[in-house]
Amino acid sequence: IHYNSTSSLLRPRLCNDSEGSVEAKLALDVLSQRENFTFVRPTTSGIIIVVLSMTLGIVSNIVALFILANAYTFQRRRSKATFLLFATSLVVTDFIGHLIPGALVLRLYLSGGVRPEDHSSTDGMCQFLGGSMVFFGLCPLFLGCAMAAERCLGVTKPLLHSSLVTTTRTKVSLCMIWLAALSVALLPCFQLGSYTYQDPGTWCFIKVLNDIGEVDVAFVVLFSGLGLTSLAVALVCNTISGLTLVLARMRRRPRTHPSANSHDIEMVVQLLGIMITSCICWSPLLVYGLMSVLHSYTGSTGEDLFTYKTLMLRGVRLATWNQILDPWVYILLRRTVLRKIYLIAKCQAGLRSSVLGRWEPTSYPSSDKNQVDQV
Secondary structure: OOOOHHHHHHHHHHHHHOOOOHHHHHHHHHHHHHHHHHHHOOOHHHHHHHHHHHHHHHHHHHHHHHHHHHHHHHOOOHHHHHHHHHHHHHHHHHHHHHHHHHHHHHHHHHOOOOOHHHOOOOOHHHHHHHHHHHHHHHHHHHHHHHHHHHHHHHHHOHHHHHHHOOHHHHHHHHHHHHHHHHHHHOHHHHOOOOEEEEOOOOEEEEOOOOOOOHHHHHHHHHHHHHHHHHHHHHHHHHHHHHHHHHHHHHHOOOOOOOHHHHHHHHHHHHHHHHHHHHHHHHHHHHHHHHHHHHHHHOOOOHHHHHHHHHHHHHHHHHHHOHHHHHHHHHHHOOHHHHHHHHHHHHHHHOOOOOHHHHHOHHHOOHHHHHHHHHO
C-alpha cells in the first residue's frame, strides 16, 4: 500500500492561494486520481506471494489428503475411522477453501484491484468472495471443535462413545456443520449484514468500517463469536482429553495392552496441533473484526482508520495460513513420525525409560506395527 505525500502537501496551498479557481480544482482532481491509483495498485511481489501461497497450500492439502485416505482405507478401529473421516473432511474443505478464494484474489491482483471509491460496491464477485471467506473460515473452526468433542467423549466415556458415534451419524454431523457455516455466509443475501471490498481493493469480507449499521455489527459479532466459541470449546475438550490420557498412563499396569491408548494419544496430539494452528491463525482476524466494527459503529476510529484497515489486512493474511499449516499436522504428527522423533531423541539423550516409551516399536504387537506402517 502506497500513499502520495505530494498531494497532501500541495492540497492546502492550492486551496489557499487560488480557492475557487478552475486550475486549482483540476490540479486537485489530478492529484486525487494519482493518490487513488498509487493506493490501489497491487505490487508484483504481492502477486508472487499469492501464487506461492496457493501452490504451497494446494500441494500440502493433496499430500495430506492422500495420507488420510490411505489410513482410512486400512483402518479397522471405528473410533479411529471416525476421526479420520472428520480429518479428511477438514482437509478437503481447506483445499477447496484455499483454491476458490485464492483464485478470485489472484484475479483481482492481476486486474489492478478495485479503486477506493468503488469499495462500497456490491457486485456479484465481491459477494461470492466474501461469502466464500466466511464459509471456508467457519468450517475448519467448526470441524476442529467437533473433532475435539468427539475425542473427548471417546477418551472419557468410551462405552457411551461406542454406542452414540457411528459412521452415519458422523456424516450427518458433517453435513450439519457445512450447512451451519453456509447459513451464516448467506445472511447478507437477506440484508442481514453485508460484504464489501477491503483495502487495498484485492479482497472482500464482512463490512467492518465506514457507514456501519446495527445489522453489520450483529453480523460481525455472530461471525467472530462463533469462531472464538469454537476455539474455546476445542481448547477445553482437548485439555480434558490430554489430562485423562496422562492420568491413564500414570495408572496403567505394566502388562496392560497399550495399542488403543497409542491411537488415542496420536489423535489428541493431532487435535492439539490443529487447535494451536487455528488459534494462532484465526484469533487475530476474529478479534480485529470485533474491534473495528465496534469502534466504527461508535464513531471512535478517528485518525486510526488506516490502522484498523492494516490490522484487518494482516489478520486475513494470517488466516490464510491456517489452510496451509493444517495439512502438515497430519503429515508430521503421525505415529510413525513421532516414533522416529522419539527414537532419535532417546539416542541423543541416552534415556532408558520414559512415559514416551509407549511409542517405541517394541511396545506394539506385530499386527499393530503393520497397521501403523500402513498408515
